[in-house]
Amino acid sequence: VRPHKRTPTPVTAAATPAAKSGLIRSSLLLSGLTLISRFMGLARDLVLTARLGASATIAADAYYTALAFPNLFRRIFAEGAFSSAFIPSYTKTLTGEGQVEADRIASDALATLAAATIAITLAAQLAMPWLMYVINPGYASDPAKFKLAIVLTQISMPYLPCMAIGALLSGVLNAHRRFIITGIFPTILNLVMLIAVIPQDDPILAAYAASIAIPIAGVFQAALLWWGARKCGAHIRLRWPSLTPEIKALIALAVPGAIAASAVQINIFISGILASQVAGGRAWTEVAARLYQLPLGLIGVAVSVALLPRLSSAIQAKDHDDAQAATDQAVIFSLALTAPAAAALIAMPFFLIDGLFTRGVFTVEDARQTGWILLNYGWGVPAFVLARVLQPAFFARSDTKAPMRFGLISVAVNIVLGLALFQIVGVKGIAAATSAAAWINVAQMVLLLAKRGDYSPTKAAWSRIGRIVAASTVFGALLAFASHERAWLEAPLRSFHLIGLGAKEIAVLGVAAVGVAVYGLLLLAFRGITPSEIKTALRRRPGDAAVAADL
Numbered sequence: 001v002r003p004h005k006r007t008p009t010p011v012t013a014a015a016t017p018a019a020k021s022g023l024i025r026s027s028l029l030l031s032g033l034t035l036i037s038r039f040m041g042l043a044r045d046l047v048l049t050a051r052l053g054a055s056a057t058i059a060a061d062a063y064y065t066a067l068a069f070p071n072l073f074r075r076i077f078a079e080g081a082f083s084s085a086f087i088p089s090y091t092k093t094l095t096g097e098g099q100v101e102a103d104r105i106a107s108d109a110l111a112t113l114a115a116a117t118i119a120i121t122l123a124a125q126l127a128m129p130w131l132m133y134v135i136n137p138g139y140a141s142d143p144a145k146f147k148l149a150i151v152l153t154q155i156s157m158p159y160l161p162c163m164a165i166g167a168l169l170s171g172v173l174n175a176h177r178r179f180i181i182t183g184i185f186p187t188i189l190n191l192v193m194l195i196a197v198i199p200q201d202d203p204i205l206a207a208y209a210a211s212i213a214i215p216i217a218g219v220f221q222a223a224l225l226w227w228g229a230r231k232c233g234a235h236i237r238l239r240w241p242s243l244t245p246e247i248k249a250l251i252a253l254a255v256p257g258a259i260a261a262s263a264v265q266i267n268i269f270i271s272g273i274l275a276s277q278v279a280g281g282r283a284w285t286e287v288a289a290r291l292y293q294l295p296l297g298l299i300g301v302a303v304s305v306a307l308l309p310r311l312s313s314a315i316q317a318k319d320h321d322d323a324q325a326a327t328d329q330a331v332i333f334s335l336a337l338t339a340p341a342a343a344a345l346i347a348m349p350f351f352l353i354d355g356l357f358t359r360g361v362f363t364v365e366d367a368r369q370t371g372w373i374l375l376n377y378g379w380g381v382p383a384f385v386l387a388r389v390l391q392p393a394f395f396a397r398s399d400t401k402a403p404m405r406f407g408l409i410s411v412a413v414n415i416v417l418g419l420a421l422f423q424i425v426g427v428k429g430i431a432a433a434t435s436a437a438a439w440i441n442v443a444q445m446v447l448l449l450a451k452r453g454d455y456s457p458t459k460a461a462w463s464r465i466g467r468i469v470a471a472s473t474v475f476g477a478l479l480a481f482a483s484h485e486r487a488w489l490e491a492p493l494r495s496f497h498l499i500g501l502g503a504k505e506i507a508v509l510g511v512a513a514v515g516v517a518v519y520g521l522l523l524l525a526f527r528g529i530t531p532s533e534i535k536t537a538l539r540r541r542p543g544d545a546a547v548a549a550d551l
Helices: 021-053 058-098 097-135 137-141 143-156 159-175 180-184 186-197 203-231 245-261 263-275 282-316 320-348 351-359 364-377 381-395 401-425 428-450 459-484 486-494 502-523 529-539 544-550
Strands: none
Touching: 021 058, 021 180, 021 186, 021 203, 021 282, 021 351, 058 097, 058 137, 058 143, 058 203, 058 245, 058 263, 058 282, 058 459, 097 143, 097 159, 137 143, 143 203, 143 245, 159 180, 180 186, 180 203, 186 203, 186 282, 203 486, 245 502, 263 401, 263 428, 282 351, 282 364, 282 381, 282 428, 320 364, 320 381, 320 502, 351 364, 351 428, 351 459, 351 502, 364 428, 381 401, 381 428, 401 428, 428 486, 459 486, 459 502, 486 502
16 A cells, blocks of 8 residues: 655746746845855865965865866766756656655665765776876876875765765755755855865875865765755655666666766866866866856856756646746846856956965966966856756756757867867867857757747847847956056055955955946846846745745
């Protein structure tokens, strides 16, 4: 006899007018919480670059290798797979069959994912001395760096199963429209790493401390998400893996979906392999990544997380108008925040890197090389974000194969173009190849969605996109002027010192703060967004109480 199924509280985004207006609020909430985490991450990275340096020591390249390898698998097996397959499946079961059945599927999925990632971790630990020749062939000429990279990567790899479990629990929370814990749990990693690294003065010891902190933080993160899932009514249990029909179907969707969702990260990982040929190259690309991935984490991930449950519900209800409106809203909102970020990275890359990171053993030349890399990643930033925003349009329709195909094409383009440009212009050519591959990936998705009739921006949406691009272009020109006149901006600040910040730090932070206000005015002036739309997005309407409680 099957247990009685409780009737769940409806979670469909199309259910109420309040829910229909909740996409931007959910995205803003996630973005705001992620912003806190990213600021802590920036503080962590400022400490790390000062302690580890870049081209002057072996510690930086070895540590960033240790961070990149488990992160790649985390995004493939955890974030990628479950954003593409688990959330729609879990949401459908929760809505149609109730919490008990949803708990059973989530428990089976957790057991399967944990077993797979533990097996990968153990295999990687044993094979790491040989894998390092593939991951970073450029290190082979430096035995000390090669050995350090192996040991640090082995230390950090247990982070993978912790984050796989965390990703599944995040999916459960998102399906219940509980976004706060999902938004704040990344701060744990930054906090634990800061505590571990700050007391260290020696670069090698700092690299060891940071690597040890990674799996420790993973345990705390998984524990917090487990607690959050229990609080929202999900009772997921530990059990032995079992390939039930539902799990087999989930794997069939998750494997291509994971590849599709991870195409950008695979491209970045390949870029790191090429960058390992140059002393400091891995560190330069990772420092640049801290800035250009900020919009991806703040906007792309937040919008896609909020969009996928709503699209899944709208498509299940056969509400094409709501699906169209939700996707238009997501594209416009993401570009309104991403386009100015791209303009800033293109207009003032060296100003940003030198102002924020040049200190300790991270030199001005390191900042100059990193700035060139940041510029070439900068023009790819809108594509990185749009890829995350458009993928739910496929995933919500249980199509993970088309994005996988596009992702693999993008990876192939990145490899070929990256190898060619690396021979011509060095490490910055790798960044340019990654950006070009990202735009090719987005173009393929846009064309297929339009061909199928699933999604194409409306005329109003295209008009809004054009205004956003115009406002961002003017904004970029103003920032380029500020960067050109940097010496003039810093001159009156040289006698000021604020909590350890000098003239260059105060100048770059001041330009950034003023820039946010200026872009807001430009966006309103070009009518890229209107005051009434801001009020509508933030206003609580009758019936919002339940939604707000869920958030």
